[in-house]
Amino acid sequence: MKLIYSPASPYVRKVLVTLKELGLEDKVEFVKVTTSVVDQSDVLAAANPLTRIPTLVMDNGKPLYDSRVITQYLVSLVPSCGYYPASGEARWDVLRLEATAEGMMDSAVNARYERGLRPAEKQWDDWVDGQMKKVHGALKALDGEAASFGDGINAGIIAAACACGYLDFRYGDMGWRNTYPALAAWYAMFSERKSMQETQPPA
Incomplete structure (x- = not known):
């Protein structure tokens, strides 16, 4: 491959x-x-x-x-x-979690492109605000589920961790941990995994 x-x-x-x-x-x-x-x-x-x-x-x-x-x-x-359960409620839980995390990535990347690539005179503040509202909506949803993640791993959990990591990478002054403490506590634990440590984006 x-x-x-x-x-x-x-x-x-x-x-x-x-x-x-x-x-x-x-x-x-x-x-x-x-x-x-x-x-x-x-x-x-x-x-x-x-x-x-x-x-x-x-x-x-x-x-x-x-x-x-x-x-x-x-x-x-x-x-x-077992990263994608074959059937039943567990399968849909993982797929929903993955979709939430991917949607958070989409909105965060879109806002980043608007600020980082578009000429300043053409930037649309309402667009950025709208994208970041979606990011916060996803964070709130993930915060509500974080206690159930435990020390497990599946496709949705990996996606959630990488979405949080992207916020740290591109939105370091956002302070999301203060508003979403359950998610922050889980992410602090998960981010210690070797796979996360070895894939940190460039400084």
Whole structure:
């Protein structure tokens, strides 16, 4: 397998953490690229028509993209891990948690692009405020569930951790821990995992 990635992406980190936790890291060739919405990588474009990271090229040469698709594929290689329960309420709980975390990433990244890439005179404050309201909505939902996470791990929990990590990376002065203490306590514990320590985005 080949993973086309950029280490600053929370979606990439989610895949990297999953690879490490599943013990699949040694089966992957890593291809680091520099890409953005306005400066796209030719290497990435050749594998993914949407030019988005992460992109996983399987051993048969076919690409997979969207971190949720990639993590489901990786979990299928180690079905005993249980990261996506096969059926029942537990399955929908994990998928909902993963969707909440991914949505938080989406909104945080969108706000970051608005402030970081768009010329100052064209920036839309209401857009940023709207995106950050969604981030806080997701944080509130995750805070309400955090006590049930314990020391477990599944696809939703990995996504939640990587979403929180992205806030630390790009919104260091946000102070989300003060408002969402249950989530903060859980994240402090989970972030000590080797997989999280080894995938921290560049300073």
